[in-house]
Amino acid sequence: MNPPVKPPFAREETYRRYLDGLLTNNRQQCRENFEQWLEATTELRTLYDDLVRRSLYEVGDLWERGRISVATEHLATAISEGLLNLTYPRLFARPRLGKSAVVTCVANEYHQIGGKMVADLFELNGWRGYFLGANTPVRDVQALIAEKQPDVVALSVASVFSLDTLINTAGEIRAAFPKVPILVGGQAFRWGGQERVERLPGVRCLLTLSELEAWIQDGGNHV
Numbered sequence: 001m002n003p004p005v006k007p008p009f010a011r012e013e014t015y016r017r018y019l020d021g022l023l024t025n026n027r028q029q030c031r032e033n034f035e036q037w038l039e040a041t042t043e044l045r046t047l048y049d050d051l052v053r054r055s056l057y058e059v060g061d062l063w064e065r066g067r068i069s070v071a072t073e074h075l076a077t078a079i080s081e082g083l084l085n086l087t088y089p090r091l092f093a094r095p096r097l098g099k100s101a102v103v104t105c106v107a108n109e110y111h112q113i114g115g116k117m118v119a120d121l122f123e124l125n126g127w128r129g130y131f132l133g134a135n136t137p138v139r140d141v142q143a144l145i146a147e148k149q150p151d152v153v154a155l156s157v158a159s160v161f162s163l164d165t166l167i168n169t170a171g172e173i174r175a176a177f178p179k180v181p182i183l184v185g186g187q188a189f190r191w192g193g194q195e196r197v198e199r200l201p202g203v204r205c206l207l208t209l210s211e212l213e214a215w216i217q218d219g220g221n222h223v
């Protein structure tokens with residue numbers, strides 16, 4: 001008997017079914033569509049941006065307008081975070097370049113999925129991406145920098161109220177490690193603030209994974 005014929009990959013439909021799965025708490029439907037997208041693309045960045053980020057932004061908008069419950073928003077986040085681990089086998093396929101990045105969210109910043117994607121992108125490009133996750137106090141970030149001596153530190157912020165903490169964190173890291181370049185990014189900058197952080201020496205703001213990938217592929221040593 002012939003194996004069942006798979007329908008051709010249709011991005012928008014796959015996206016719609018995935019989003020529908022998130023909104024109906026249907027983990028299996030999400031997994032099927034996530035895997036379909038993963039199989040169809042060689043570029044993980046597009047899966048991260050065009051499926052996972054896009055759907056979570058939509059979930060966030062629905063939550064903000066009171067159209068879905070907090071529980072559904074939390075479930076959608078947990079499903080998305082779990083599915084991201086399906087990309088693991090692909091992350092380490094490239095030869096290692098002997099470079100590393102420490103990636104973290106600042107203190108009191110609980111949105112960690114964007115930061116995880118940033119760390120993954122470093123791994124995808126042959127770097128080591130040490131990801132500390134949400135809400136990391138600056139002294140602990142500094143301790144890891146001292147231990148790992150990374151080539152770059154990347155800070156992620158999603159909430160506008162985290163911008164002051166970001167600026168203080170970048171300043172404290174800079175004071176302790178004057179030579180380590182610092183990248184900052186995340187959706188907090190959708191509402192402005194880029195010029196505030198770029199006033200700090202040795203700090204560069206990059207808004208998207210494509211900008212980050214271009215920075216890495218350009219040598220990854222200047223800000």
Ligand code: B12
Pocket residue numbers: 048049052053056057058059060061064073074077081108109110111112113114115117118154155156157158159160161183184185186187188191206207208209212
């Ligand atoms: C999930 C979620 C949560 C979860 C997070 C859990 C987790 N494990 O991460 C929880 C429940 C904890 C949460 C809490 C809150 N949340 Co919330 N949350 C979201 C939601 C729905 C999705 C976040 C997400 O993962 N997005 C997808 C990721 C992939 O996108 P991203 O972060 O932008 O990252 C991308 C880029 O920005 C970039 N990037 C990110 N970092 C970096 C760094 C560098 C260096 C580079 C180059 C690129 C880069 O790469 C990523 C891929 O493209 C968003 C909606 C939204 N618009 O995102 C709201 C949202 C971010 N939350 C919001 C709010 C208000 C809150 C709360 C204040 C709610 C409350 N009253 O308690 C708290 C704040 C908690 C805190 N102290 O941080 C607002 C923020 C508004 C604002 N102007 O600041 C949003 C936008 C919802 C909304 N529409 O109003 N939230």
